[in-house]
Amino acid sequence: MRSVVLLLLGVHLAYAGTHSLKYVYTAVSGDIDFPEFTAVGLVDDVQIDYFDSNTMKDEPKTEWMRQSEGADYWDSQTQTLIGTHQSFKNNIQVAKERFNQSKGVHTFQFMYGCELDDDSTRVHWQYGYDGEDFISFDKDTLIWTAAKPQAFITKTKWDEDKANNKYQKSYLETECIEWLKKYVGYGKDTLERKDAPKVFLLQKDPSSPVLCQATGFYPSNIMMTWQKNEEDHYEDVAVGTTLPNIDGTFQKTITLKHEDWKNDKEAYRCVVQHVGAAKDIIVTVHDIRSNTGSDYTIAIVVGCLVGVAVLAAIVGLVFWKKSNGYGRTSTKDSDSENSAQPLPQLTTK
Known part of the structure; x- marks a missing residue:
């Protein structure tokens, strides 16, 4: 699967x-x-x-x-x-x-x-x-x-x-x-509730990238950025996909790949903005947790899904990697009065 x-x-x-x-x-x-x-x-x-x-x-x-x-x-x-x-x-x-x-x-x-x-x-x-x-x-x-x-x-x-x-x-x-x-x-x-995210910095081992994870938030729209000296930082940063948790909330990660932060721990931080939070949630690299053998282990991506x-x-x-929208087809033969999912067209030869 x-x-x-x-x-x-x-x-x-x-x-x-x-x-x-x-x-x-x-x-x-x-x-x-x-x-x-x-x-x-x-x-x-x-x-x-x-x-x-x-x-x-x-x-x-x-x-x-x-x-x-x-x-x-x-x-x-x-x-x-x-x-x-x-x-x-x-x-x-x-x-x-x-x-x-x-x-x-x-x-x-x-x-x-x-x-x-x-x-x-x-x-x-x-x-x-x-x-x-x-x-x-x-x-x-x-x-x-x-x-x-x-x-x-x-x-x-x-x-x-x-x-x-x-x-x-x-x-x-x-x-x-x-x-x-x-x-x-x-x-x-x-659907109209607003649950603020919990934010963690995780690192598998001292040489691994630093992963900033927000989880438990609702609705799904969220803004996550890495900052250096309070300015948005994009170099060697990978933004993850927003995914569902089993309790109906969502999770997302943004990863800092390079190791320059080790030489200037005061400069780097993860900033999260969400409608459920009254102000920006800021976590610095001083707060990194190991996600190996720790009580703080946070289930990530597939691991938290059952x-x-x-x-x-x-x-x-x-969806698929180039998609920026979604859609629906239907046929006149469908019972659309009772079903929200009419039969789609076929990709015929």
């Missing part, structure tokens, strides 16, 4: 919107200990449901979703995703043929959703293959953009389907926002 996460690690999706809804479908082929198909839904980056091809059942992942939607809703979601599973088995085989691949582990993904803030909305959708963009849709022009030559066949076919593209544009601008507002209403008390469902949520958060 860890291989899937490492394959898809990429830039963090930073959402400016006040609230966001997104779903991620992931198909996997090859010799790997991961379900053939998974679907994860997230509101404000909080996992709300989970489906995989092993259980063949869509299940709520928050108590407020469990209490707010009845059996008909979950049955409808399940049936839609069973159909989507079959579609994605076809999608990944078509993609493998396009890339002339027959062996190895491969992934085919689809991410969709919408954002809503005080004065604007944003909606996007796109597909990815093996950790990179494959094809995406521009709702304003009703044109598909092929990120790879292997996607040109699909682009041509979908560009010609004007009626369906117009339908999808309408769906994204209306129904997606309606679902988002409904879900936010369900989880208002949880189960396939949460792992799939990580995949949803990090």
Whole structure:
């Protein structure tokens, strides 16, 4: 399972919107200990449901979703995703043929959703293959953009389907926002809370990079920087991806790789800004903790996450490495009144 996460690690999706809804479908082929198909839904980056091809059942992942939607809703979601599973088995085989691949582990993904803030909305959708963009849709022009030559066949076919593209544009601008507002209403008390992060400096051994970790914060938007002499410092700094904890909060790391700080410990510090904190949280290199054999050990990235469902949520958060948005497709045949997840298009030959 860890291989899937490492394959898809990429830039963090930073959402400016006040609230966001997104779903991620992931198909996997090859010799790997991961379900053939998974679907994860997230509101404000909080996992709300989970489906995989092993259980063949869509299940709520928050108590407020469990209490707010009845059996008909979950049955409808399940049936839609069973159909989507079959579609994605076809999608990944078509993609493998396009890339002339027959062996190895491969992934085919689809991410969709919408954002809503005080004065604007944003909606996007796109597909990815093996950790990179494959094809995406521009709702304003009703044109598909092929990120790879292997996607040109699909682009041509979908560009010609004007009626369906117009339908999808309408769906994204209306129904997606309606679902988002409904879900936010369900989880208002949880989604609008503000939990300040706990911040630690960790070092595996004296010669290792210094890792600044913020954990336990909510919502997911956070600003983390290394500073030298109170000025932002970017040289040899690696910014990690924001990832979910099992309790619904988030974690993120920013790593200082070089060792110059050892010669000037007064100059270097990690600065964290979050809406849950009344002021900047500042930790200096004097406060480094060893994360080897210590009671202060902080579980990092995969280590703090338990189960396939949460792992799939990580995949949803990090998406593929070139992605800067997410999206949704739907078909007129879908029962969109009862299901928030219409059957997506196929990547046909």
